[in-house]
Amino acid sequence: xxxKREEEFLRYTEPGLLRRFxxxxxxxxxxxxxxxxxxxxxxxxxxLTANNIFNVLRAFSWIAIASFGQSVxxxxxxxxxxxxxxxxxxxxxxxxxxxxGYNVVFSVLMGLLVTLGIGFCxxxxxxxxxxxxxxxxxxxxxxxxxxxxxxxxxxxVRSLPRSFMSLGQTDxxxxxxxxPLPAIFMVVFAVLCYILLDKTKLGYHTYAVxxxxxxAALAGINTGRVKNVAFTLSGLLAGMGGLLMTARLGVAAPxxxxxxxxxxxxAAVIGGISLTGGEGSVWGALIGAAIMQILRNALVLLGFPAxxxxxxxxxxxxxxxxxxxxxxxxx
Amino acid sequence: METALLKEEVPQPILVLRGITKYFGGVHAxxxxxxxxxxxxxxxxxxxxxxxxxxxxxxIAGVHQPTRGQIFFLNRPVEIRSPHDAQALGxxxxxxxxxxxxxxxxxxxxxxxxxxxxxxxxxxVDRKKMVDDTVRTLKELGIVxxxxxxxxxxxSGGQRQALAIGRVMPWGGKIIIMDEPTAALGVKxxxxxxxxxxxxxxxxxxxxxxxxxxxxxxxxxxRIVVLRxxxxxxxxRKTETTPDEIVKLIxxxxxx
Numbered sequence: 001x002x003x004k005r006e007e008e009f010l011r012y013t014e015p016g017l018l019r020r021f022x023x024x025x026x027x028x029x030x031x032x033x034x035x036x037x038x039x040x041x042x043x044x045x046x047x048l049t050a051n052n053i054f055n056v057l058r059a060f061s062w063i064a065i066a067s068f069g070q071s072v073x074x075x076x077x078x079x080x081x082x083x084x085x086x087x088x089x090x091x092x093x094x095x096x097x098x099x100x101g102y103n104v105v106f107s108v109l110m111g112l113l114v115t116l117g118i119g120f121c122x123x124x125x126x127x128x129x130x131x132x133x134x135x136x137x138x139x140x141x142x143x144x145x146x147x148x149x150x151x152x153x154x155x156x157v158r159s160l161p162r163s164f165m166s167l168g169q170t171d172x173x174x175x176x177x178x179x180p181l182p183a184i185f186m187v188v189f190a191v192l193c194y195i196l197l198d199k200t201k202l203g204y205h206t207y208a209v210x211x212x213x214x215x216a217a218l219a220g221i222n223t224g225r226v227k228n229v230a231f232t233l234s235g236l237l238a239g240m241g242g243l244l245m246t247a248r249l250g251v252a253a254p255x256x257x258x259x260x261x262x263x264x265x266x267a268a269v270i271g272g273i274s275l276t277g278g279e280g281s282v283w284g285a286l287i288g289a290a291i292m293q294i295l296r297n298a299l300v301l302l303g304f305p306a307x308x309x310x311x312x313x314x315x316x317x318x319x320x321x322x323x324x325x326x327x328x329x330x331x
Numbered sequence: 332m333e334t335a336l337l338k339e340e341v342p343q344p345i346l347v348l349r350g351i352t353k354y355f356g357g358v359h360a361x362x363x364x365x366x367x368x369x370x371x372x373x374x375x376x377x378x379x380x381x382x383x384x385x386x387x388x389x390x391i392a393g394v395h396q397p398t399r400g401q402i403f404f405l406n407r408p409v410e411i412r413s414p415h416d417a418q419a420l421g422x423x424x425x426x427x428x429x430x431x432x433x434x435x436x437x438x439x440x441x442x443x444x445x446x447x448x449x450x451x452x453x454x455x456v457d458r459k460k461m462v463d464d465t466v467r468t469l470k471e472l473g474i475v476x477x478x479x480x481x482x483x484x485x486x487s488g489g490q491r492q493a494l495a496i497g498r499v500m501p502w503g504g505k506i507i508i509m510d511e512p513t514a515a516l517g518v519k520x521x522x523x524x525x526x527x528x529x530x531x532x533x534x535x536x537x538x539x540x541x542x543x544x545x546x547x548x549x550x551x552x553x554r555i556v557v558l559r560x561x562x563x564x565x566x567x568r569k570t571e572t573t574p575d576e577i578v579k580l581i582x583x584x585x586x587x
Contacts, residue, residue, distance in 0.1 A: 200454045201446050208432050208443060215430035218394060219444030220414035278434035 025272040025280075028327065029287040036294050044301045052297070054171070054180055058248065060293035061182040062087070062241040063260065067267040067285040068193040069119075069237030074268055075197065076230040077210035077277035078126060078133035084260035085144035086115040086235055087242030088253070092148050094164070094243060095157035095252035104163045112239045118144060119235015126231060127224035133231075141261065148254040156253040160246075168247025182244040186286070189237065193282045206230060211278025238264075266313075267292055270320040292316070343406065344369045345537060346391070346422075346506060351400035353386055353561075360386040361397075362561045368506055373528060373538045375548040378558035379581055384541045385427075387558070388508045391539070392424040393417035414444070421505035425512060427541075429495040433484040437476060438465040440483055441498045468501050472527075489520050496527065507531055508539045513547050525551050545574045557581055 040047040047053075066083050073080045094111030098104065118140060125136040171178035197203035208216040209226045217223050246252045269275065270291055271284030295316055299309050344367040353361040361383045368374055376384050389395045391402075393411040402409050404420050411417050417424070431440050438461040439446075447464075449457040462479060469476065474493045476486070483491060492515070499507060509528070513521040528538050528551050542548050548555060549569060557565030557580040565572075565580040 199456060199458075201448055201456055202454065204439060204446050204456055205444075207435055207439070211432040211434035212430070215428075215432055215443070218414060218426060218430045220393075220418070221444050274434075278432065 025324070025327070026283055026287070028323075029271060029284060029291070033287055033291055033294070036291065036298070040294070040298050040301070044298075047297070047301055050177060052301075054178070054183075056290075056293050056297050057183040058168075058180040060289045061180070061186040062245040062248075063263050063267055063293070064186050064241075064286050064289040065182075065189050065244070066234075066238040066241035066260070067264045067271075067289055068189055068282045069234035070261075070264045071268045071271070071273050071280060071282050071285045072193060072197065072206060073133070073230045073234045074265075074273050074275060075210045075277060075280055076206045076227055077213060078227060078230065079137065079265070079275070080119075080122065080231060080234045080238075081134065081137040081261050082118065082122060082140035082144060083234065083238040083264045084257040084262075085141045085148065086118055086238035087245060087257035087260055088148050088255070089118070089144050090115045090239035090242040091246030091252035091256060092152060092157060092254060095160055095246060096151065098160055098164055099157055104161065107164070108167075108243060111243055112236060115239025115242070116232055116236040119232040119238075120228070122235065123228035123231035127227045145254075145258075148256075152252075152254045154254060156251045156255075158251050160250060160252070165247050165250055168244050168249070182248065185240070185244060189240070190282050190286050193233075193237075197282065202226065202229060207278055209277075263289075263292065266317050270317060272324050274324075288320075291320075342369050345405055347403040348387075348391070349401045349403070351387065351390060351397045351402075353383075353390065353395060354398045359561050361390075364400075364558070364561075364563045366556065366563065368537050368539060369554075370505075370537060371532055371535055372553045373532050373540060373551050375552035375555045376539055376541045376558065377543070377548060377555060377577065377581060381560075382558040382581075383561040384558055385510060388424065388510060388539060388541060391417065391422060391506075392508060393422075418445070418502065418504075421503065422508070423499035423502055423504035423506070424508040425495050425499055425510065427510040427514065429491055431483045431491060431495060434482060436482055437469075437479050437494060438462050440494060441465045441468070443498070445502075464501060468497055472497050472500065488515060492516060492520070492524070496524065504536060506537045506539065508541075510541045511543065512540065513542065513544060521547065545577065548577075549574055559583060 037048075066087060070080055070083055090111040093114050094107045097107035097110055122133075122137055122140055125131045126133050166181075168182055170181045172181055172184055173179075197206060205216065205221045205226050208219070208221055209223045213223055242257060245257065249256075267289035268280070268285045269288065271280065271286070271288030273280030273284055292313065295313060296309065299312055300306075304312065346368040348364065348366040351361055351364045351366065364383070364387060366387065376387065378384050386395060390397050391411065393414045393416050396412065402411060409420065411420070411422075432443065438458075441464070442461050447457040447460045449455055449460070465479060472493070474490075474497055476490060483494070486494065492512075496509070496512065512524050512528075516524065525547060528540065531538050540548070540552065552569050554568050555565070555572065555577055556563060557577060559581060565577065567577075
């Protein structure tokens with residue numbers, strides 16, 4: 001989409017198409033994804049079945065949605081360790097309201113509202129109290145997990161109404177396929193977050209604050225407000241992911257999503273979002289979540305011993321970041 | 332009988348700072364400084380490290396607020412509470428550290444903090460306008476970049492400097508502040524920057540230049556203001572002083 005003026009301004013030869021493709025982060029990721037799919041389709045008979053693909057899609061959609069919010073935070077220069085606890089908490093709040101007889105819409109809205117509020121508090125701690133995001137969200141992570149246990153006395157909340165569970169379990173007919181509803185939500189949120197980051201002034205400012213906070217402040221950008229919005233959004237989207245997860249599982253457990261924040265952050269990092277801030281895109285996070293889930297799926301289908309799976313995943317995360325660093329070196 | 336009195340035209344300063352004092356906690360960065368900028372003049376602001384030069388210009392640029400003192404712009408008292416306030420008055424600044432975002436491309440840096448928007452809601456960035464304006468300005472200044480999509484991290488030092496200076500041009504600033512514009516540059520590039528400063532004056536701007544380099548100062552400045560220990564110790568027209576005298580003022584005659 002370069003304007004004609006851009007093209008006439010090129011005094012040096014623009015690097016060839018292939019090299020630009022290789023340099024492009026998203027292109028490289030898509031290549032890896034496609035590679036994995038091809039290899040697995042050849043190695044197993046069950047990978048490329050509609051059933052398996054949609055199971056994979058459904059499974060990573062919750063992590064992906066939460067990772068979009070996490071991406072905005074990381075691009076803005078922060079990090080949100082409370083994402084997993086928020087995922088569990090939104091499920092618990094909504095479930096408890098549903099069991100107490102409130103209608104689905106109200107319960108869902110409340111569940112989202114509390115995690116939005118938690119995100120907002122994270123934002124306040126970082127922007128007003130100047131707490132390092134790692135510390136602020138580490139504290140929130142524990143506090144909210146405590147609420148999960150405290151409010152339920154440790155018991156999972158069951159007997160959720162059908163209407164709620166349909167959020168996580170319905171399939172929508174698109175052409176010849178039955179696409180899981182959570183996957184559709186995932187794409188919708190990806191598009192919304194992409195538009196926010198790439199096309200709006202707030203998005204530009206988010207990249208600026210993450211890239212060089214001092215320079216952004218000198219340019220008159222309200223860095224506190226930018227960070228606040230990022231953390232609030234992360235809370236909201238973690239809550240959204242948690243709700244879909246709860247709806248799918250049919251039960252809200254205080255132990256749910258334990259440790260998920262690491263998966264969420266890993267999805268963003270594999271997707272090329274630099275932990276130092278200022279670069280990356282939500283599509284990368286989506287592909288990162290997909291890669292991780294397909295990897296898990298692959299390990300299962302290939303009969304990899306279950307206990308060793310985290311080791312394989314960890315190796316992939318390290319490998320992905322090293323490849324990305326190599327790609328970004330100053331050439 | 333009526334006699335028409337011919338008054339000699341006394342130029343009025345565009346910017347007047349009176350009694351500017353700035354404390355950062357216990358640190359007295361500036362103490363009772365008076366500072367004027369006249370139309371179409373180049374003022375050099377000199378002084379040793381810690382003399383308060385950067386603090387003074389940051390107050391003018393809206394980054395800091397004075398602890399005491401007043402600011403007048405075109406004879407009206409003003410409060411410059413943010414960089415946007417300064418920009419609204421027509422005051423632009425190029426920082427010594429350049430203040431660029433390395434992870435973003437050229438147009439994004441060009442319009443940092445004041446991205447043009449389109450549409451009814453005013454939240455969507457007008458990318459096409461950003462690119463077009465950037466191309467036009469770079470062409471006008473004769474700056475060559477490999478591609479507008481290049482991230483700043485891949486630009487050379489000279490290109491970054493050109494970008495940092497270039498991005499304040501399109502806004503029609505009346506006062507342009509440059510903090511150590513030649514400090515990191517070689518001979519040829521310094522000459523280009525000094526020529527640019529002279530050209531700005533020709534176009535009707537005033538330029539405040541902070542510099543350690545006496546040769547560059549005496550090359551372009553009309554007037555030289557010396558700060559020492561947060562106070563103004565000298566305010567001389569270039570034609571009425573010498574580099575030696577300025578150096579004496581900077582370090583304090585007692586030291587020599």
